[in-house]
Amino acid sequence: MRNYINKLKIDGELRTVAVAVDPQYELAAVTKKSQRQNDDAVLFSQVKGTAFPVVTNLFSSRRRLCELIHAEDGNFCPAWNRLLDETASMSWDGISTSDAPADLVTGKLSNLPLIRYHEKDAGPYFTSAIFLAKDPDTKIPNLSFHRAMYVSDDELRIRLGSTHDLTDYQRRAETKNEALEVALLIGVSPALFLAASASIPLDWSELALASRISGEAIWSYPARTIDLEIPQAAQIVVEGRIRANERRPEGPFGEFLGYYVPEAKNHVVDITSVYWRKEAVFHSILCGSSEDLTLLETVTAAKIYRHLNAVLPGIIDVSCSPAFMNTTIKIRQQYEGHARQVIMAAFGADLDFNKAVFVVDEDIDITDMNEVMWAFLSRGRVDRRTMIIDEVPGFYRDPHKDHWGRLGIDATMPFGREAEFERKLVPGEADIDLNDYFK
Ligand SMILES: Cc1cc2nc3c(=O)[nH]c(=O)nc-3n(C[C@H](O)[C@H](O)[C@H](O)COP(=O)(O)O)c2cc1C
Secondary structure: OHHHHHHHHHOOOEEEEOOOEOOEOHHHHHHHHHHHHOOOEEEEOOEOOOOOOEEEOOOOOHHHHHHHOOOOOOOHHHHHHHHHHHHHOOOOOOEEEOOOOOOEEEOOHHHOOOOEOOOOOOOOEEOOOEEEEEOOOOOOEEEEEOOEEEEEOOEEEEOOOOOOHHHHHHHHHHHOOOOEEEEEEEOOOHHHHHHHHOOOOOOOOHHHHHHHHHOOOEEEEEOOOOOOEEEOOOOEEEEEEEEEEEEEEEOOEEOOOOOEEOOEEEEEEEEEEEEEEOOOOEEEOOOOOHHHHHHHHHHHHHHHHHHHHHHOOOEEEEEOOOOOOEEEEEEOOOOOOHHHHHHHHHHHHOOOOOOEEEEEEOOOOOOOHHHHHHHHHHOOOOOOOEEEEOOOOOOOOOOOOOOOOEEEEEOOOOOOOHHHHOOOOOOOHHHOOHHHOOO
8 A cells, every 4th residue: 555655646646734633523624625626645644643644535536446457448347347257267265375574563453543534423433444354164255344433442343234245254153152253454455455345256255356456466474363364465454353242332423325324233343453564554534435435336336237248238338426326327229128128137236226227328428427417308208218116125224214216217319319319519629728729
């Protein structure tokens, strides 16, 4: 991650904050304002109460994500799916064993930046922590994101989503009345970060995926107190065990949808060791910000793209921006009704998130909802191009059924009438440099 920070600095995509900032709200407030201005990463060199510098907004740009997987043409979905295909064919778990780095420093949780993000959060949270765990039966390693509430130097609390792999591992360990060993990795290489966002079958290794992304071995060393191998590229490591059959209050916390999730009884992690690489940089993620959502949107879009391409022709690209419960699909129409079939297939491609599905023609920018709505409103009747499927559950954490139902919108032009919808063009506009005119 430190190499990546240096690269962004050289490329002019890193802002540095030299004044000391308060980890209580101020750091998050500066992050939020900076994100409104641009996609630059932000490095806070002094954070009150800790010796660690803090970096944020590293992975907020779709362009940077494309670069990291060598999709320089901007087509994330096919490049990501090629990496997944290569991972599927690997029997290797992705780990290459090495000695522990010589520069490890031992400490405690409260040495780390204890950042409070939102007014009503129950406490400080670690929001970029990647949980490394092994499938209790197959021992295949898995990486996944779960924010963790700081309670004391000995205890963190986490909220596990019902569909996550870590939840499945924990349940299986719990049925044997066993704690699940986990390592929280904070400040990892871009390859590990991207791999952790993937939801892939349980028998594929996300460390193998990270190795495919970076093209390098994931050198790892034995953890100090648990049976896991820690990637050398992790700047900060927190080892612990998720207790079996114990839940304690966690939250409220300001979540990705922009609201607070209320306090609930959630899982408890007992901390067994905390250490870091000398000169470590702590990674902070503002939940629900572009850094949190861009990657999640992009990998969710790639999953839907994969599914659609397996069942239908003419699928060009998929985007889940601006809020990843939305899916927009770009197609080259092949027959009358094609877009409606794409909507039906998309509903089945991700049962949690694609609450609204839009289908557009290939000239539309699918990351710009203004263009998408313009296409819907200008290319045909609204009453015949809207599909509502009621009484279908959506997002798994939904006590009041607020995420039930599906909305499908065919925003394509009528099949066979393309000539009538030719977009008007002002010749020469693309080549105009306004500096030649406004002097
Ligand atoms: C930057 C980032 C942060 C995330 N944070 C959380 C989180 O705090 N809690 C959560 O339930 N999911 C979070 N997610 C979503 C998923 O947990 C995540 O994609 C997960 O790693 C999927 O892994 P799995 O399929 O191995 O369970 C986050 C995703 C990203 C990309």
